Amino acid sequence: DTAVSQTPKYLVTQMGNDKSIKCEQNLGHDTMYWYKQDSKKFLKIMFSYNNKELIINETVPNRFSPKSPDKAHLNLHINSLELGDSAVYFCASSQDQQDPYNSPLHFGNGTRLTVT
Amino acid sequence: AQSVTQPDIHITVSEGASLELRCNYSYGATPYLFWYVQSPGQGLQLLLKYFSGDTLVQGIKGFEAEFKRSQSSFNLRKPSVHWSDAAEYFCAVGVLAGNQFYFGTGTSLTVIP
Numbered sequence: 001d002t003a004v005s006q007t008p009k010y011l012v013t014q015m016g017n018d019k020s021i022k023c024e025q026n027l028g029h030d031t032m033y034w035y036k037q038d039s040k041k042f043l044k045i046m047f048s049y050n051n052k053e054l055i056i057n058e059t060v061p062n063r064f065s066p067k068s069p070d071k072a073h074l075n076l077h078i079n080s081l082e083l084g085d086s087a088v089y090f091c092a093s094s095q096d097q098q099d100p101y102n103s104p105l106h107f108g109n110g111t112r113l114t115v116t
Numbered sequence: 117a118q119s120v121t122q123p124d125i126h127i128t129v130s131e132g133a134s135l136e137l138r139c140n141y142s143y144g145a146t147p148y149l150f151w152y153v154q155s156p157g158q159g160l161q162l163l164l165k166y167f168s169g170d171t172l173v174q175g176i177k178g179f180e181a182e183f184k185r186s187q188s189s190f191n192l193r194k195p196s197v198h199w200s201d202a203a204e205y206f207c208a209v210g211v212l213a214g215n216q217f218y219f220g221t222g223t224s225l226t227v228i229p
Contacts, residue, residue: 041204048215
């Protein structure tokens with residue numbers, strides 16, 4: 001199946017730990033994103049990469065570090081997890097970065113992170 | 117600055133009834149507009165999109181949306197709702213720079229038998 005897949009689906013961890021979320025897309029897209037959805041369902045972009053290069057880096061704590069080993073993968077590493085990091089994290093991809101109409105976002109199913 | 121407002125946090129409709137979900141946007145240029153649906157535990161799926169041309173656009177699952185520039189609105193409609201339409205609906209505006217997308221806060225739809 002062509003898709004955006006992210007793992008794990010659920011992640012429960014304690015404060016202070018370091019964790020990673022992996023994302024892969026086999027759609028041949030050039031651009032990948034991480035979005036954070038808070039408890040009120042608000043979706044906010046965190047990062048975007050185009051062909052392994054960082055394009056968008058919104059106001060996100062330095063504890064969050066994206067890594068793109070190739071254009072099909074965009075992983076998110078989080079250091080020193082805090083309670084406020086609890087959210088659903090969505091990976092997404094689009095064909096390119098120049099044309100929203102012809103390059104809408106394709107989303108993964110999300111990773112629900114719970115920090116205790 | 118670009119923004120999207122979905123005034124209705126939650127809507128309940130009876131199965132078979134018509135549906136309209138409201139979306140207002142703020143954007144300095146001609147907007148790229150989208151509606152996405154999120155089923156429980158799933159990612160967001162694109163329902164339809166608009167940039168130019170016919171202001172009434174058709175999407176998947178029997179949904180349509182109408183762009184009204186004078187009202188800065190892009191409301192989503194469906195003539196007859198099915199129980200499977202219960203989900204969270206997000207309106208979004210896309211901008212050229214960096215292919216960014218800005219989402220509204222979503223409208224949760226409940227369908228009652």
